[in-house]
Amino acid sequence: MENKIIYGVTGIFDTPDEIISAVKQVKSSGFERFDVHTPYPIHGMPKAMKLGTSPLGYFALVFGLTGAFAAFALMTYLMGYNYPLIISGKPFIPIPAFIPVTFEVTVLLASVGTVLAMLFLLFKFPNNSHPLHDTNYMKKVSSNKFGICIEAKDEKFSKMEVIEFLKKIGAKDIEVIYYDNDALNFKINIFEWKFVAFLVVSALVVSGATYIVLNKLMFAPPFNWMMGQHRIDAQVESKFFGKDNFSMRVAPAGTVARNTNQFKFSGQPELAEAKLINPLIPTEENLRKGMKKYDIYCSPCHGYHGIGDARLNGQFPNPPSLHSEKVRNWGDGHIFYVITEGQNSMPSYSSQLTNEEKWAIVLYVRALQRAMNAKEEDLK
Amino acid sequence: MSIEVLKEPSVIEGKPTFVEIDEQISAPIDKLPNIKYLIALGITSTMLLIGIICIGATFFYGIGLWGNNNPVGWAFDIINFVFWVGIGHAGTLISAILFLFRQKWRTGIARFAEGMTIFAVMTAALFPLIHVGRPWLAGYLFPYPNQHHLWVNFTSPLLWDVFAVSTYFTVSFVFWYIGLIPDFATLRDRTKSTIKKIIYSILSLGWRFSNRHWHNYEMIYLILAGFATPLVLSVHTIVSFDFAVSIMPGWHTTIFPPYFVAGAVFSGFAMVQNVLIIIRKIFNFEHIITLDTLEKMNKIMLATGTMVGYAYGMEFFIAWYSGSQFESFVFINRAFGPYAWAYWIMVSCNVVFPQLFWFRKIRRNIPIMFVIAVLVNVGMWFERFVIIVTSLAHDFMPSSWAYYKPTLVDFGILVGSFGLFFTLLLLFIKAMPVISIAEVKAVLDGAQPHHTHNGGHNGK
Numbered sequence: 001m002e003n004k005i006i007y008g009v010t011g012i013f014d015t016p017d018e019i020i021s022a023v024k025q026v027k028s029s030g031f032e033r034f035d036v037h038t039p040y041p042i043h044g045m046p047k048a049m050k051l052g053t054s055p056l057g058y059f060a061l062v063f064g065l066t067g068a069f070a071a072f073a074l075m076t077y078l079m080g081y082n083y084p085l086i087i088s089g090k091p092f093i094p095i096p097a098f099i100p101v102t103f104e105v106t107v108l109l110a111s112v113g114t115v116l117a118m119l120f121l122l123f124k125f126p127n128n129s130h131p132l133h134d135t136n137y138m139k140k141v142s143s144n145k146f147g148i149c150i151e152a153k154d155e156k157f158s159k160m161e162v163i164e165f166l167k168k169i170g171a172k173d174i175e176v177i178y179y180d181n182d183a184l185n186f187k188i189n190i191f192e193w194k195f196v197a198f199l200v201v202s203a204l205v206v207s208g209a210t211y212i213v214l215n216k217l218m219f220a221p222p223f224n225w226m227m228g229q230h231r232i233d234a235q236v237e238s239k240f241f242g243k244d245n246f247s248m249r250v251a252p253a254g255t256v257a258r259n260t261n262q263f264k265f266s267g268q269p270e271l272a273e274a275k276l277i278n279p280l281i282p283t284e285e286n287l288r289k290g291m292k293k294y295d296i297y298c299s300p301c302h303g304y305h306g307i308g309d310a311r312l313n314g315q316f317p318n319p320p321s322l323h324s325e326k327v328r329n330w331g332d333g334h335i336f337y338v339i340t341e342g343q344n345s346m347p348s349y350s351s352q353l354t355n356e357e358k359w360a361i362v363l364y365v366r367a368l369q370r371a372m373n374a375k376e377e378d379l380k
Numbered sequence: 381m382s383i384e385v386l387k388e389p390s391v392i393e394g395k396p397t398f399v400e401i402d403e404q405i406s407a408p409i410d411k412l413p414n415i416k417y418l419i420a421l422g423i424t425s426t427m428l429l430i431g432i433i434c435i436g437a438t439f440f441y442g443i444g445l446w447g448n449n450n451p452v453g454w455a456f457d458i459i460n461f462v463f464w465v466g467i468g469h470a471g472t473l474i475s476a477i478l479f480l481f482r483q484k485w486r487t488g489i490a491r492f493a494e495g496m497t498i499f500a501v502m503t504a505a506l507f508p509l510i511h512v513g514r515p516w517l518a519g520y521l522f523p524y525p526n527q528h529h530l531w532v533n534f535t536s537p538l539l540w541d542v543f544a545v546s547t548y549f550t551v552s553f554v555f556w557y558i559g560l561i562p563d564f565a566t567l568r569d570r571t572k573s574t575i576k577k578i579i580y581s582i583l584s585l586g587w588r589f590s591n592r593h594w595h596n597y598e599m600i601y602l603i604l605a606g607f608a609t610p611l612v613l614s615v616h617t618i619v620s621f622d623f624a625v626s627i628m629p630g631w632h633t634t635i636f637p638p639y640f641v642a643g644a645v646f647s648g649f650a651m652v653q654n655v656l657i658i659i660r661k662i663f664n665f666e667h668i669i670t671l672d673t674l675e676k677m678n679k680i681m682l683a684t685g686t687m688v689g690y691a692y693g694m695e696f697f698i699a700w701y702s703g704s705q706f707e708s709f710v711f712i713n714r715a716f717g718p719y720a721w722a723y724w725i726m727v728s729c730n731v732v733f734p735q736l737f738w739f740r741k742i743r744r745n746i747p748i749m750f751v752i753a754v755l756v757n758v759g760m761w762f763e764r765f766v767i768i769v770t771s772l773a774h775d776f777m778p779s780s781w782a783y784y785k786p787t788l789v790d791f792g793i794l795v796g797s798f799g800l801f802f803t804l805l806l807l808f809i810k811a812m813p814v815i816s817i818a819e820v821k822a823v824l825d826g827a828q829p830h831h832t833h834n835g836g837h838n839g840k
Contacts, residue, residue, distance in 0.1 A: 016829040039398060039566070040822035041594035044829055049591060054599035060607075078523065078531045087535050097535035100618055103610075104543040111551045111607045115558060118600050119585065123593055127586035141589050142569040144398030222439060223516055 004178040007131040008034075008151040009162045011171025012140055016042050019146035022169045023048045026148060029165065033154035037132075037141035055122075060114045067109030071102045129183045137175050149177070251351040263350065269337045276333030280359045282367065290364030293357045297349055306368045317345055322365055323372045335362045391485045391823055393667040398821050401668075405815045406567055408663050413810060416662065424802040431796010434789045435510055443513060445789045452772045452784040457507040458622075459764040460797055463647070464504030465545065465619055466640075466760065467801075469612055470648025471497025472552060475559075476608035479601070484823050485676055488668045491816040492659070493652050494556040499804040500648075501549045503797050508541070510793070537621040544618040551611055555604045558597075561587050562818040616644045623767065629706035630714070630771035633698060639691035646684035646730070647760035650753035653677045655805065657750050659814065668815055671744055678743045681756065685734035688763075692727065706776060714770045718783055722766050729759025 013019045019036065026034055027050060036045060046052075079085070080093040090097065119125045132138050132149065141147040148171065150162050159176065166174050189195075217223060232238045238247035256262065265272035280286045295304065303309035306322035321327075327335070339358045342348040353361070370378065396404070413421070438445050448455045471493035478486040509515040521542045523532045532539050564584035571577050587593070620640035623631035653674060660669040699711040714723050733755050736742045743749065769784050808814070821827055 016827065020829045035588075036591040037589040038591060038594070039589060040562075040818040040827065041598050042591070042829065045591050046595045049595075051592065051595050054596045056596055056599045056603060060603050074523070075534045079534055083529065083531055085533075087533060090535060094535055100537075100540040100614070100621070101534055101543045103614055104540075104547040107607045107611045107614075108547040108550060111604055112554055114603055115554050115600060118596055122596055123585075125585040125587075126582070128581045130586060130588060132588055133581075133586065138588070139569045142566045143402050218516070223514075226514065 004181060005184065006152045006159060007177040007179050008149045008153075008157075009159065009166060010132075010135075010137040010147055010149040010175045010177060011166035011169075012137070012173040013146045013148070013171060016146060018170060019148065020044060020048050022148055022171065025169050026150065030156055031150055031154050033151040033157075035149050035151070037138070037147045037149065039141060039143060039145075042146075056114055056118055059117045060110045063113035063117075064106050064110030066113075068102055068106040070109075071105035072098060075101060129180070131177050131179045131183075135175065135177055136173070137177065140173070250347070255351040257351055257354050261355070263340050265337060266341060269334055269341075272337040273331040273334040276331075276336055278332040278336075278359050278362055280356070280363055282363050286360050286363055287367055289357065290360035290362070290367075293353060294361050294364050297352060298361065301346070305372070306365060307372075319346065323369055328369050328373065332359075332362050332366070335365055391487060391670065391673070392820060392825075393670050395825060396667065398824070401817060401820055401824070402566060402570060404664070404668070405813050405817050405820070406570060408809055409567070409811065409813065410571075417806070417810070421803065421806050424799050424806060427795050427799025428803050429796075429799070430792050431794075431799050434792030434796060437789060438510060438793070439515075443511075445787060447784060447786040447790050449782050449784060451775055451780050451782050452769055454511075454768055454772060455784055456786055456790040456794060457511040459761065459768055460794060461504050461507035461511075462619055462640075462764045462768075463761050464500045464507070464797065464801070466616065466644035466647045467651045467757075468497040468500035468504065468548070468552070468648065469616060469641070469644035470652045471495070471500070472548075472555075472608050472612040473645050473648065474652070475555060476605040476612065479605045480609060483676075485670075485673045487819045487823050488665075488670070488673055488815055489652065489656060489677075490819065491556075491559060492656065492814045494552060494559065495808050495812075495814070496648075496652060496655070496805065497552045498549065498556060499801050499808070500651075501545065501552065502804070503801045505545060505549070506797065506800070537618065537625045540618045541622060544615045548611060548615045551604070551608055555608060558600060558604065559816055559819070560812060561585060562589065562597075563813045563816060565589065566817050567813065613641055616640045623771075628771045628775060629704070630710040630767065633695065635691055635694055635698070639688065639695075642684045642687040642691065643730075643760060643763060646681060646688055646734075647757055649677050649681050649684070650756035650760070653681070653753045654750060654757070657746060659809065663809075663814075665815065668820060671746075674746070674749065675740075675743045678737045678749055681734055681753070682737035685730055685737075685756065689727075689731035692731065710771060710774065713774055714766060717770070717774070719766065719770045719773070722762050723770075726759050726762040726766050729755040730763060733759075 011022075013022055016038075019038065020042065023036055023045065027048070036049065038045070075098045076093050084092045086092075137147055137149070148166070150157065150166070152159075163174055163176075219227070232240060232247040234248045236247050237245050239245065241247065241249065265275065298306075300312060301308075301310045301316060301319050302322055303311070308319050308321045310316065310318045336358055338346065339353065339361060340348060340350045349358070434445075446456065474486050474493040475490040475497075479490070509518055512518065520526075521532065521539070523534075532542075561584055564580045565587035568577060568580035568584050571580060617637035617640065620636035624633060624636040626632060656669050657674070660666050696711050699707040702708075714720075733752050736748070736752060742752075773784050774781050
């Protein structure tokens with residue numbers, strides 16, 4: 001008993017009236033560090049204990065304003081700047097539409113924040129090792145009695161005097177409360193191997209579970225059911241089109257791009273070469289257009305400069321260079337013909353390109369040819 | 381002590397002592413469940429199982445198992461969602477709004493009603509979740525930085541719903557838990573079993589009944605009540621925005637928010653009343669949940685039921701007065717079209733029968749009020765059915781009209797939702813004090829010092 005540290009002295013009262021008057025006497029005798037324990041809040045007790053107003057209102061105000069501001073700012077930033085989307089013709093920052101979420105977040109933060117602040121900041125909960133726990137005193141005040149506890153930390157405290165004092169003001173069941181030595185001497189050692197092992201195991205379990213859920217489970221049935229769609233990707237073999245197993249379908253025979261007339265020289269390259277004249281002149285605009293279309297449609301096979309350096313990694317026969325004698329000497333009409341009709345393994349581009357675009361490409365091919373085989377005077 | 385002529389009768393009957401209160405309220409927790417309880421649990425968990433099977437089938441085979449068809453894309457699940465969220469509202473009304481109005485009679489029923497709120501919101505939240513088809517991706521509903529670089533649409537009422545319902549759940553839960561802390565502490569000091577003691581110690585966080593704590597505790601209760609009050613109004617307002625913000629005839633009206641809130645309180649009170657009648661009987665809480673309390677609840681039902689009736693009438697008036705052809709068609713179609721049966725169930729259950737509560741005899745007759753409250757809930761469920769289905773089934777384009785027929789799976793999930801709600805409720809009753817011990821003690825006769833009434837004269 002002797003080496004135990006005293007926490008305080010407690011006394012019990014039977015009625016709310018008694019406790020209120022007792023508190024007033026304790027207070028007027030100059031005790032500061034005391035507490036009153038009652039099974040339910042008693043009207044007038046804060047006044048008798050001279051507690052002042054609770055600070056929680058300010059907490060609520062600060063948390064609430066934080067919530068309101070954060071929600072509004074977040075929505076404004078996301079909808080107005082980070083990823084602006086037009087939604088039902090409303091402005092990017094539709095303030096009335098932000099009100100509900102702002103309100104909800106305000107309430108959420110204000111209530112949860114204030115509660116947590118009260119429990120953990122003001123009350124220092126959870127605290128199950130307080131000396132008052134498991135005493136007879138606590139058992140009484142948690143049910144039907146009203147108790148007062150004068151703490152040893154009070155400046156005027158002296159065990160005997162306080163006991164006398166409590167007796168004088170009519171307290172019953174006076175009890176002296178000691179700290180639990182075990183609890184007092186208990187030191188937290190964070191490097192204890194059990195704790196470290198617990199940390200390691202929980203880290204492994206959490207990361208492992210996260211990995212499995214996000215990388216494996218979500219890709220297993222039924223979670224992946226809507227991931228794979230019943231569609232055929234381009235450039236992929238498809239059994240569905242049994243004839244040629246091509247998933248990328250060729251336009252039906254005779255398809256022409258919009259703004260295109262029927263090609264009159266089908267199967268007659270020489271005639272096309274003789275009859276067709278490029279209607280476009282090599283302006284910068286036309287050349288740029290030709291370059292754009294060439295880079296899209298022709299360069300995968302012929303290379304950006306027409307030398308036949310395909311980017312297809314040999315999956316398709318490399319075409320010959322467009323800078324050969326032969327092609328350089330062809331008339332514009334012949335190149336036009338090859339684009340329209342294709343040549344041997346080269347397919348037709350008539351369904352993708354309009355006449356004008358084809359002629360623009362011809363201009364660009366000519367420009368490439370001239371650039372590759374520049375004459376002396378071109379350099380001047 | 382002065383004699384107050386107009387003093388209200390005590391809200392707790394029979395002048396029990398504090399110890400008796402402790403014993404009576406913790407009796408259901410301390411005793412092993414009896415056969416009646418087990419039968420009840422058996423029934424509700426069977427219902428729950430039916431629901432689980434139907435939901436499982438839905439996930440496996442897809443939403444094609446439901447009766448939803450092309451114009452009626454929102455059917456049972458959204459009806460049930462609105463219904464259950466509405467049920468929850470009574471709890472907050474009782475615990476927060478009546479608290480602010482200093483209605484002492486709420487004490488006996490507040491805890492229970494709060495619990496109902498939580499379970500009702502949980503049940504409600506289930507429905508949007510299964511309606512999205514892939515509930516495991518529900519995280520997408522919240523704005524978080526993701527690999528798609530996409531954000532949620534903050535202008536959509538459905539997103540507001542996500543915020544409203546989750547906030548509502550969280551705040552109700554916190555409110556409920558804060559109320560439970562002192563009671564857990566009382567149980568902690570009463571119990572003889574070590575395991576229970578550990579559990580209650582953890583849950584009570586080490587509450588010491590200190591008046592320095594009570595002082596802040598009363599403040600937080602006031603703050604939470606102050607926040608929960610506008611919150612509960614906002615929740616059903618936002619739920620009604622799901623409809624009112626769209627342009628569907630029959631949905632696009634400004635009366636929806638108040639009308640929905642009144643309806644929610646109406647159905648919620650009916651549900652609380654029903655369950656309380658059973659509970660006070662089984663656990664002998666007749667003197668804590670008194671007949672007076674039940675009568676007061678019936679009065680609230682009468683008031684809100686009349687408001688709902690007014691809203692029905694006003695909707696018709698506006699349909700005519702607005703001169704909108706589609707609007708008036710929808711309302712005439714509701715009352716006399718293919719869904720007239722549902723409409724008249726709704727009107728009779730919600731507007732006609734509750735009017736019987738004008739009679740004091742009926743207000744205080746337990747069997748009759750029980751039946752009326754059941755009918756109110758039937759009617760309120762049908763109200764949501766009428767609003768959702770009739771509007772969708774007959775929208776602007778006659779060529780797409782279709783009649784909606786629910787399937788067995790739809791009903792299975794509905795039954796399951798009742799199963800979930802009541803199972804949770806039954807478990808709650810057995811596991812936690814359904815009546816707030818501390819609050820009831822505080823309103824007993826003689827629980828408060830006398831001198832405070834006489835203007836603070838100094839003790840002895």
